Amino acid sequence: TCGSDKSLKLWNPHKGTALRTYQGHGYEVLDAAGSFDNSQLCSCGADKTVALWDVATGQVVRKYRGHAGKVNCVQFNEEATIIVSGSIDSTIRCWDCRSRRPDPVQVLDEAKDGVSSVKVSDHEILSGSVDGRVRRYDLRAGQLYSDYIGSPITSVCFSKDGQCTLAASLDSTLRLLDKETGELLGDTAYRLDCVLSEQDTHVGCASEDGNVYFWDLVEGSLALSLAVGRSVVQSLSFHPTLPCLLAATEGHIQLWREETFQPEGDA
Numbered sequence: 001t002c003g004s005d006k007s008l009k010l011w012n013p014h015k016g017t018a019l020r021t022y023q024g025h026g027y028e029v030l031d032a033a034g035s036f037d038n039s040q041l042c043s044c045g046a047d048k049t050v051a052l053w054d055v056a057t058g059q060v061v062r063k064y065r066g067h068a069g070k071v072n073c074v075q076f077n078e079e080a081t082i083i084v085s086g087s088i089d090s091t092i093r094c095w096d097c098r099s100r101r102p103d104p105v106q107v108l109d110e111a112k113d114g115v116s117s118v119k120v121s122d123h124e125i126l127s128g129s130v131d132g133r134v135r136r137y138d139l140r141a142g143q144l145y146s147d148y149i150g151s152p153i154t155s156v157c158f159s160k161d162g163q164c165t166l167a168a169s170l171d172s173t174l175r176l177l178d179k180e181t182g183e184l185l186g187d188t189a190y191r192l193d194c195v196l197s198e199q200d201t202h203v204g205c206a207s208e209d210g211n212v213y214f215w216d217l218v219e220g221s222l223a224l225s226l227a228v229g230r231s232v233v234q235s236l237s238f239h240p241t242l243p244c245l246l247a248a249t250e251g252h253i254q255l256w257r258e259e260t261f262q263p264e265g266d267a
Helices: none
Strands: 007-012 017-023 029-034 040-045 049-054 060-065 071-076 082-087 092-096 106-108 115-120 124-129 133-138 143-148 153-158 164-169 173-178 184-189 194-196 202-206 211-216 222-227 233-238 244-249 252-257
Touching: 007 029, 007 040, 040 071, 040 082, 049 071, 049 082, 071 115, 082 115, 124 153, 124 164, 133 153, 133 164, 153 194, 164 194, 173 202, 194 233, 202 233, 211 233
Parallel strands: 029 071, 115 153
Antiparallel strands: 007 017, 029 040, 040 049, 049 060, 071 082, 082 092, 092 106, 115 124, 124 133, 133 143, 153 164, 164 173, 173 184, 194 202, 202 211, 211 222, 233 244, 244 252
């Protein structure tokens, strides 16, 4: 997790215990992500920097400077060799984790307003911007695909099968788009952050009313509503393979899971 206290915290979600605190940002930390092998973290913040962390030691391995405004979102690529960051300065920057070079290896500056969300697949970068567009960069083909939504985008993600993209926007709508054609496959009422369940069967949406709503992906009908709190639900994260959901609200993290769920090991 990350927050306005300028730090990151690593938790055991099943026990609710804090394992380590990471300090090194000058202002609030706005996003964080883990590498595929859990050995590194990347983070970004209102101090305009992107940081690479060693999970075990808690130390900053490297700091990347170059954005002209606060950095809203970060993601590793699949091999954790590149960090992709999106900023209020309307750019996406790609940073090489393995070299000492201070400048980004690539700058994507097609957005006309701040970049609010980025996701990375094995060969694509998906981004959402306040300019109302969802952009998908195919790095293999060197192609840019852009879908105009019209309302500021708050969150984007790929479906697990890689065939669709999900975009949430400020017009209280969640849109499922065919990745290749841009065709609108379905839309539902939504609020802020959005996630797909571990089997691509349901869409989870964070709301300003303190609830998390789950919609059936095929039918577009409301399947479940979780009363998380009384204030804005700021962030959601679904476990990649298990029916577990993390929700952030009012300075707390909540773990939701099926009643029959049994964590592995000593968790």
